[in-house]
Amino acid sequence: MTTRIIVADGERLFREGLVDLLARQNDFRIVGEAADAVDAVQQAWREQPDIVLAALDLPEGGGEEAARRIRKVSPDSKVIMLVPPRGAEHTPFVGEHVHGVLRASARATQIFERIRALHEAETLREVRVPFAAEEPAPGEPEPLTPREQEVLQLIARAWSNRQIEDALGIQKSTVKRHVRRILRKLHARNRVQAAVFAYRDSQVSHEGVTKS
Numbered sequence: 001m002t003t004r005i006i007v008a009d010g011e012r013l014f015r016e017g018l019v020d021l022l023a024r025q026n027d028f029r030i031v032g033e034a035a036d037a038v039d040a041v042q043q044a045w046r047e048q049p050d051i052v053l054a055a056l057d058l059p060e061g062g063g064e065e066a067a068r069r070i071r072k073v074s075p076d077s078k079v080i081m082l083v084p085p086r087g088a089e090h091t092p093f094v095g096e097h098v099h100g101v102l103r104a105s106a107r108a109t110q111i112f113e114r115i116r117a118l119h120e121a122e123t124l125r126e127v128r129v130p131f132a133a134e135e136p137a138p139g140e141p142e143p144l145t146p147r148e149q150e151v152l153q154l155i156a157r158a159w160s161n162r163q164i165e166d167a168l169g170i171q172k173s174t175v176k177r178h179v180r181r182i183l184r185k186l187h188a189r190n191r192v193q194a195a196v197f198a199y200r201d202s203q204v205s206h207e208g209v210t211k212s
Contacts (some may be wrong), residue, residue, distance in 0.1 A: 008040035017196030037061035
């Protein structure tokens with residue numbers, strides 16, 4: 001049974017990384033991406049998805065308002081709200097419009113499980129329960145060195161190896177070595193997934209980097 005999904009999040013790198021993760025699952029099909037609430041509602045009306053993953057802080061109206069409008073134009077769609085990794089002042093009520101809540105720091109396997117549980121539920125009553133915001137899981141990411149954290153910040157800004165090399169004043173081979181270690185430590189398959197980790201764990205800052 002294929003689950004048709006729309007991902008709505010204002011952070012482009014996070015959204016693209018999440019789409020990449022979901023698309024690797026054989027039973028998931030991405031039918032839309034939205035950068036704001038208006039686009040999310042329009043795509044839901046057009047595609048009638050099974051699941052909508054929507055950020056709480058979605059631009060142009062917010063995730064909760066988007067969920068309310070999505071349920072009007074696509075009554076059979078079920079909405080999972082993604083809330084910030086930590087420090088959220090408000091957690092949406094799980095009820096008529098929002099069917100589950102997950103922190104953006106949830107591991108990929110947790111998100112997959114929630115999506116499948118929602119899609120397989122026969123009635124909405126079965127899925128109107130708060131999902132665990134954060135759960136312990138094996139294989140936690142390894143700590144990064146200060147230099148690796150700098151490289152990760154630049155990866156999250158979509159910089160190329162050449163740009164990182166120039167910015168940090170290090171050799172091309174050194175950049176490649178740092179990238180390999182970052183991917184291994186974060187259990188990431190590619191740079192996009194590493195960027196998703198950086199954004200969800202608030203490791204991207206606007207501070208400068210240190211040139212060697």
